[in-house]
Amino acid sequence: MGRRPFGKRRFHRKRNFIRKNEGIRVPEIRVIGADGKMIGVMPPAKALKIAKEHFLDLVEVSASARPPVCRILDFGKYKYEQSKLKKNKDKSKSSKVKEVKFRVRIDVHDYETKLKRAEQFLMHENKVKITLMFRGREMEHKNLGFDRVNQAVEDLKTMAIADSPPRLVGRHISVLLSPLPKSRRNPRYNLPNEIPELEELEDEDGLEEQEVEEELEIEEEGDGEEGDDSVEDSDKASPDQD
Known part of the structure; x- marks a missing residue:
């Protein structure tokens, strides 16, 4: 049976491993007290003695x-706070922008169903992109499209706030909504205790937030003169309303 060749053995520290108390084995450390103030540089044994006198732990940060x-701190409390921070960070990373689409001539029932779905996404901390799409000659009545999108923003104001005013690009008007703080949310189209789990809401309209940001950047680059004229047209009265 062959012998293992001589060489340095590699020890891999576990990811997220936190050294504490007797596990801190270096000649000197810089110590911060439980009150957040700097104590100074000293051997770990001396710092550990101070920590134990206050029934606390010495934790490498x-x-x-x-x-x-x-x-010098309460290690149990420290672990809980770190876990909470990681959970919030992971949650924000996985956040998506959900898109809700409709047309100018949507009926009342379908419109309310769309807003109900938008509320459900917002309750799960997702941003919502409201998109109104024009067909054929509907483009002649852009003001009606803006009215519809602005009405949706108004109807969702108890749940979200618009990041910016609605914009017309190509054949659609869109606006991005961000959820209000949880304490200020008040759903109009859902009962608070009947919001489905996020997994049940997943659909083809889910977009990564980065994708939406990139799309908006492309839209800004392509606005040009046509985009400016379109916005001006949105303020004109519709021929049907004369």
């Missing part, structure tokens, strides 16, 4: 610093 930085 910056291993890459020279010397490493450690804090």
Whole structure:
């Protein structure tokens, strides 16, 4: 049976591993007290003694610093707070922009169904892109499209706020809505205890937030003179209304 060749053994620290108390084995550390104030540089044994006198832990918070930085704190509480921060960070990373589409001549029932779905997405911390699409000669009545989109923004004001005014690009008008803080949300089209799980709402309209930002950037580049004229046209009265 062959022998393993001599060489340096590699030890891989576990990801997110936190050194604390007797596990901190370096000659010196920079210590921050429980009150957040700097105590100074000292051997880990001395810092650990101070921590134990206050029934707290000595926790390494910056291993890459020279010397490493450690804090005196309640390790259980620290772990909970770090876990909460990670959860919120992961949640924000996975956030998507959901798109709700309709047309100018949508009937009342379908319109309310669309807003009900928009509310459900907002309740799950998603942004919602409201998109109104024109068909054929409907483009002659852009003002009606803006009225419809602005009405949707108004009807969802208890749940979200528009990031910017609605804009006409090509054959559609769109606006991006961001959810209000949870304490201020008040759904109009859903009962609070009947909001379905996000998994049940997944559909082909789901867009990554980065995709929407890129799309908006492309739209801005392509607005040009046609986009300016379109916005001006939206303020003109419709021929049907004369």
